[in-house]
Amino acid sequence: MGKHGMSTLVDTYGRTHRNLRVSLTDRCSLRCTYCMPHDFAAWLPNEELLSTDELLTIIEVAVQQGIDEVRLTGGEPLLRPDIVEIVERIAGIENAPRLTLTTNGIRLPDLAGPLAKAGLNRINVSLDTLSRERFKTLTYRDRFDDVILGLKAANAAGLFPIKVNAVLLKDINDDEAPAILEWALENEYSLRFIEQMPLDAGGIWDRATLITADEIYAALSTRYTLTPVDNRGSSPAEEFYINGSSATVGIIGSVTRPFCGACDRIRLTSDGQLRSCLFSNVETDLRRVLRDESLNSATKKQEIAARFQKTVISKLPGHGINDPTFIAPIRPMSAIGG
Numbered sequence: 493m494g495k496h497g498m499s500t501l502v503d504t505y506g507r508t509h510r511n512l513r514v515s516l517t518d519r520c521s522l523r524c525t526y527c528m529p530h531d532f533a534a535w536l537p538n539e540e541l542l543s544t545d546e547l548l549t550i551i552e553v554a555v556q557q558g559i560d561e562v563r564l565t566g567g568e569p570l571l572r573p574d575i576v577e578i579v580e581r582i583a584g585i586e587n588a589p590r591l592t593l594t595t596n597g598i599r600l601p602d603l604a605g606p607l608a609k610a611g612l613n614r615i616n617v618s619l620d621t622l623s624r625e626r627f628k629t630l631t632y633r634d635r636f637d638d639v640i641l642g643l644k645a646a647n648a649a650g651l652f653p654i655k656v657n658a659v660l661l662k663d664i665n666d667d668e669a670p671a672i673l674e675w676a677l678e679n680e681y682s683l684r685f686i687e688q689m690p691l692d693a694g695g696i697w698d699r700a701t702l703i704t705a706d707e708i709y710a711a712l713s714t715r716y717t718l719t720p721v722d723n724r725g726s727s728p729a730e731e732f733y734i735n736g737s738s739a740t741v742g743i744i745g746s747v748t749r750p751f752c753g754a755c756d757r758i759r760l761t762s763d764g765q766l767r768s769c770l771f772s773n774v775e776t777d778l779r780r781v782l783r784d785e786s787l788n789s790a791t792k793k794q795e796i797a798a799r800f801q802k803t804v805i806s807k808l809p810g811h812g813i814n815d816p817t818f819i820a821p822i823r824p825m826s827a828i829g830g
């Protein structure tokens with residue numbers, strides 16, 4: 493029951509779901525090696541993507557079920573041509589959820605202002621290195637300067653606090669943790685390091701070369717004194733105060749320090765499939781309901797609500813990455829929505 497009441501999205505382990513991650517497209521302007529194969533071409537056909545009306549119907553139902561935060565992601569959400577309209581329409585629904593967006597930042601110079609005006613509450617920008625050359629190696633695109641301009645545009649548009657996500661890869665950028673933190677502090681960005689997860693669909697993930705949360709903590713500790721912040725709640729990041737100040741840095745140990753016990757997230761793919769977890773191998777089809785011409789609008793909404801319940805009820809206690817029987821999802825992260 494929306495922002496002002498009880499959520500009905502409670503799973504069998506007592507976890508209440510309030511956060512919906514919505515992938516707006518599986519396409520991206522970068523090819524981050526840990527996210528999708530650089531020659532990936534199995535894009536979803538346009539007609540399989542949810543239309544903006546379909547998306548809005550699902551989000552309205554989700555809010556009525558207790559979702560109070562929507563994070564727009566992808567692929568690259570700013571590649572969606574009507575992104576400003578999408579934000580404006582979500583911000584305009586009854587009991588509007590808190591609205592955030594995760595982006596590679598490249599289109600922010602044009603879009604940060606319009607997005608802020610349309611009602612976007614906050615932004616996460618992904619940046620893994622401060623080196624233009626390394627950026628090119630990591631993403632297969634020479635767009636480092638555009639990301640920096642994008643961050644500046646987010647700042648000018650007042651989309652505070654600006655969060656920066658960084659993934660560290662062995663022998664590529666794992667020596668940069670303290671330098672990236674120093675840069676983030678100088679620019680007043682709120683930095684979070686994310687452990688690399690097995691979601692690249694190209695099979696490059698290897699536990700043996702994983703830069704772990706403990707290693708990231710140790711690297712940062714060579715230059716900074718970190719003090720744990722209490723009250724983590726459902727946040728995936730363990731936050732630390734830096735040098736006794738109020739500034740913090742987060743470490744998301746998805747693999748080695750899983751936080752599934754407090755997970756409050758569900759995910760909608762750009763082709764209208766609901767997932768209870770990034771690593772789920774089961775999806776519930778909402779697009780089929782929306783496009784079923786035998787159903788009227790009220791029945792469609794009831795059925796979508798029922799499918800939200802079914803997805804949450806079937807959620808497993810953990811992501812299972814560390815189980816011997818773990819099978820990585822077939823879709824790359826870019827297609828699920830990060």
Ligand SMILES: C[S@@+](CC[C@H](N)C(=O)[O-])C[C@H]1O[C@@H](n2cnc3c(N)ncnc32)[C@H](O)[C@@H]1O
Binds near residue numbers: 568594596618829
């Ligand atoms: C999939 S991207 C989508 C949004 C947008 N294109 C961006 O670059 O932020 C969202 C986040 O997922 C992270 N990500 C992608 N693949 C990952 C993986 N295998 N392990 C950990 N994080 C990953 C990215 O670094 C990024 O911060």
